[in-house]
Amino acid sequence: MQFQQLQYFVAVAETRHFTRAADLVHVAQPSLSQQIKALERELGADLFLRARGNITLTDAGEALLPLARRILADADTARHEVRELAQLRSGRVRLGATPSLCTGLLPDVLRAFHDRYPGIRLLIEEGGSHDLVRELARGALDLALVVLPLPTPAPALTTVELLREDLVVVSSPDAPSPGRGRRTVRVADLEGERLVMFRHGYDLRELTVAACRAEGFEPDFAVEGGEMDAVLGFVRAGLGVAVVPRMVAARSGRGLRVTPLARPGLHRAIALAHRSDVAPPRAARELQRMLLER
Numbered sequence: 292m293q294f295q296q297l298q299y300f301v302a303v304a305e306t307r308h309f310t311r312a313a314d315l316v317h318v319a320q321p322s323l324s325q326q327i328k329a330l331e332r333e334l335g336a337d338l339f340l341r342a343r344g345n346i347t348l349t350d351a352g353e354a355l356l357p358l359a360r361r362i363l364a365d366a367d368t369a370r371h372e373v374r375e376l377a378q379l380r381s382g383r384v385r386l387g388a389t390p391s392l393c394t395g396l397l398p399d400v401l402r403a404f405h406d407r408y409p410g411i412r413l414l415i416e417e418g419g420s421h422d423l424v425r426e427l428a429r430g431a432l433d434l435a436l437v438v439l440p441l442p443t444p445a446p447a448l449t450t451v452e453l454l455r456e457d458l459v460v461v462s463s464p465d466a467p468s469p470g471r472g473r474r475t476v477r478v479a480d481l482e483g484e485r486l487v488m489f490r491h492g493y494d495l496r497e498l499t500v501a502a503c504r505a506e507g508f509e510p511d512f513a514v515e516g517g518e519m520d521a522v523l524g525f526v527r528a529g530l531g532v533a534v535v536p537r538m539v540a541a542r543s544g545r546g547l548r549v550t551p552l553a554r555p556g557l558h559r560a561i562a563l564a565h566r567s568d569v570a571p572p573r574a575a576r577e578l579q580r581m582l583l584e585r
Contacts, residue, residue, distance in 0.1 A: 294366065295415040296330040297359040299323050304356050307346045332386060355434060375410075382574045383412040384385035387423040387435035389494055390519040392561065394437070395538030400585055404578055409491055411574045419492040424448065427566055429478045433575035436582075438494040451560040457537045458498070458557040461547045463529040468548065475553035479506045485513035487522050494559065523547065 302312035313320040331338055336351035343461070350357065375381045387417040388397055393415065401413060404452035416426065420437040426428050427448060438450065460476045462469055469484050470476035481503060488510070503510040519539065526533050527546045532555065540549045563582055565571050571579065 292330065292333055293326075294328050294362075296333075297362055298354065299326050299343070300330060300352075301345065301363060302350060303327060303339065304352065309346070342351075368569050376436075377573060379408045379577060380410045380431055382410070382472045382572065383414055384572070385390050385414045385431065385433045386575075387416045387418060387426055387432045387437075389423070389436065389438060390417045391417060391495065391539050392436045393417055393538055394519050395542055396561070400582055404581055407413050408574065408577065411562045416574065420494050421492060424564070429566060430566070430569070433571045434566065434579055435564045437564050441561045441564075445568050448564045449567045450564045451583065452560055452562045455558050455563050456561060458495075458534050458552060458559065459537050459540050460532055460550045460552060461523070461535055461540055462532040462550070463527055463528050464546070464548045466529050467537040469532050470550055474551070476550045477553045478502045478557065479508075481510065481532070481534075482508040483504070484511065486510050487525045487533040488512045489513035489516070490518070490523060492527065495534065495536075498557065498559060502534075503572075508577055 299312065299318070302315045302582070303309055306312045306315060309324055309327075310320050313323040327338065333353070334351065336461045337349050338352035338355060340349055359461070361499065372381070386397075397415075401415075404411070405413065416423070418426070420441060423432065423435040423437055424441055428430045434521055436453070437450070439450065441448070441450070460469055470480055479535060486499070488499070500510055512524050517525060519535070522533050522535070523539075523543050525531065534552075537551075540547065564580060565575070565579070570576075
């Protein structure tokens with residue numbers, strides 16, 4: 292049974308005339324008649340009683356008509372849904388990002404994307420780069436913003452570096468300055484400071500601990516285990532200092548003292564990643580374009 296045959300059948304059923312039905316579907320009348328006969332052979336039953344000037348449905352034709360109309364309607368709906376998706380009027384994007392990027396980089400970009408494509412649902416998953424790489428590999432995400440280098444080799448992923456971001460030290464204005472009043476702080480100045488530290492698996496935790504060890508000391512944690520908002524809250528409360536991205540400090544700096552790190556400082560590379568073996572959906576590619584532009 293062919294989709295085209297059902298179109299011809301419905302046209303004849305509605306016009307009760309083979310020639311008018313052929314005109315309606317823009318096909319020659321002999322071709323339409325041949326297709327109707329082929330459909331009858333496929334079904335093993337006559338669909339029309341043919342008498343000169345009088346075409347009526349058989350019982351089999353009456354039974355098929357509502358089903359054929361439903362199939363054609365579903366096909367029209369499918370075409371519409373695909374067309375809407377192709378034109379970015381509907382659909383979804385599954386984006387993963389580290390919590391600091393959700394706080395610092397994404398709000399403005401997602402707002403611009405939503406303003407341009409209000410019908411696209413944005414599904415955001417926060418996590419460390421290790422978790423996001425795993426979710427990308429199993430197809431649970433379309434795109435992910437991750438910190439380079441990736442925690443484990445990921446040959447099945449394509450990464451494009453977006454930006455290099457400076458890290459800064461944040462502290463409570465009511466607490467002594469970690470740089471002893473200087474305009475910048477060295478990593479070595481963090482020795483003896485109580486640090487508010489992120490949970491295990493957080494990219495910033497590994498980066499900060501590695502920088503301290505490179506200066507020959509183990510960091511002293513006042514509080515550890517928090518997410519970005521919790522860490523900033525603990526710093527505001529005077530529990531210690533923290534190393535955070537400059538974008539986060541700029542957006543959440545109220546109630547915080549922000550001190551740059553002295554050269555060479557600490558930096559991190561942010562990349563946009565997706566699977567190499569599967570092209571991202573159209574909506575995800577558009578979000579990817581906007582992120583790269585910004």
